[in-house]
Amino acid sequence: AQKVTQAQTEISVVEKEDVTLDCVYETRDTTYYLFWYKQPPSGELVFLIRRNSFDEQNEISGRYSWNFQKSTSSFNFTITASQVVDSAVYFCALSFPGGSYIPTFGRGTSLIVHP
Amino acid sequence: SQTIHQWPATLVQPVGSPLSLECTVEGTSNPNLYWYRQAAGRGLQLLFYSVGIGQISSEVPQNLSASRPQDRQFILSSKKLLLSDSGFYLCAWEQGLNSPLHFGNGTRLTVT
Numbered sequence: 001a002q003k004v005t006q007a008q009t010e011i012s013v014v015e016k017e018d019v020t021l022d023c024v025y026e027t028r029d030t031t032y033y034l035f036w037y038k039q040p041p042s043g044e045l046v047f048l049i050r051r052n053s054f055d056e057q058n059e060i061s062g063r064y065s066w067n068f069q070k071s072t073s074s075f076n077f078t079i080t081a082s083q084v085v086d087s088a089v090y091f092c093a094l095s096f097p098g099g100s101y102i103p104t105f106g107r108g109t110s111l112i113v114h115p
Numbered sequence: 116s117q118t119i120h121q122w123p124a125t126l127v128q129p130v131g132s133p134l135s136l137e138c139t140v141e142g143t144s145n146p147n148l149y150w151y152r153q154a155a156g157r158g159l160q161l162l163f164y165s166v167g168i169g170q171i172s173s174e175v176p177q178n179l180s181a182s183r184p185q186d187r188q189f190i191l192s193s194k195k196l197l198l199s200d201s202g203f204y205l206c207a208w209e210q211g212l213n214s215p216l217h218f219g220n221g222t223r224l225t226v227t
Contacts, residue, residue, distance in 0.1 A: 033213045043203060043223075047215035091159065093216075101212035102174075107158040 004094045006106035013082055014114050021077040021109045023092030029053075032096040034068065034075045035103065039089040051075065082113045117142035121206045121219030128226055134179075134193040136222050138206030141187065146208040148189040149216065150181055153203040162204075165189060201226045 005024045013019045025034065036048040049059060051068050059066045063080045079086055092106045121138045128134060140146050150162040161174045163181035171181050178197060182190045189206060203223050207216040 035215060037216075037218075043205075043221040045205065045207075045216070045218040047217065050213075050215055052213075095213055102161065102164060103216060105159040 004092050004104055004106035006090075006092055006109050008109045009107075010110040010112065012112045012114065015083060016081050017113075018078060018080050019082050019111065019113075021079075021090050021092075021111065023075045023077065023106060025073050025075065025092070025094045027094060027096045027098070029096040029098050032094060033101075035093040035095070036066065036075075036077050037091045037093065037105075039091065039108070041088070045091065048077075079111075082111075084113050084115050087111060087113045117208075117210075117217065119206065119208055119217055119219045121222060123222060124220060125223045126225070128196050128224065130198055130226055131195045134191070134196050134200070134224070136191040136204055136206075136224075138189045138191075138219055139187055140189075140208045143187070143208070143210055145186060146210055147212070148183065149207040149209075150189065150191050151205045151207065153205060153221075155202075159205070162191070196226045198226050200224065 003026050008022055011019055032053045034051045037045045038048055039045045049066055056068050056070060065078045067076045089108045089110045091108045093103045095101045095103045118141045148165045151159045152162055153159055162179060163171055163173055165171050165183045168183055168186055179193050201224055203221050205221045206219040209216050
């Protein structure tokens with residue numbers, strides 16, 4: 001079955017610490033897409049990044065970086081020098097042709113950054 | 116620019132009452148539309164999705180229904196609410212498959 005596992009339910013850090021959110025996925029398809037979304041306390045999910053299965057280059061955007069490794073079926077998200085505003089629930093998602101490209105979400109990781 | 120509107124923001128309804136949540140998208144045409152529910156455990160459960168007017172796919176059998184009367188309008192309904200229908204309902208759209216989803220602000224529904 002195609003699915004997304006975010007094993008970390010909640011992570012608590014102190015401001016300026018680096019933190020990595022794990023995402024492990026399962027799919028039989030060779031073509032698929034991976035996403036990360038952020039849900040701040042206000043509730044609206046915000047898109048952060050999309051990566052297709054043929055692009056294993058890591059990506060950096062400011063303090064955010066993503067490490068995609070097909071060998072371990074992981075798409076991990078690292079926040080460098082965390083800030084209080086990073087406090088949110090973060091979701092990893094997968095879409096694939098076998099599922100009509102309907103996104104499947106992980107259960108989310110709640111990140112709490114203390115000042 | 117594209118925007119998505121979802122209302123109401125909060126709703127308290129008694130068990131057995133009807134429900135109607137509305138979602139509209141502006142600034143795009145023929146979007147794929149989604150309804151998700153987020154219960155206390157935080158996971159996102161896909162309820163319905165639509166690839167066009169009148170085309171609704173249901174992911175979970177339940178007492179909820181969805182309709183898409185216009186290209187950019189997506190409505191979630193129920194004839195009789197259950198306590199288990201309480202949750203945070205999110206509408207989302209995408210412009211084509213594999214595009215990022217854009218979410219509305221959500222409706223927090225409490226069934227009493």
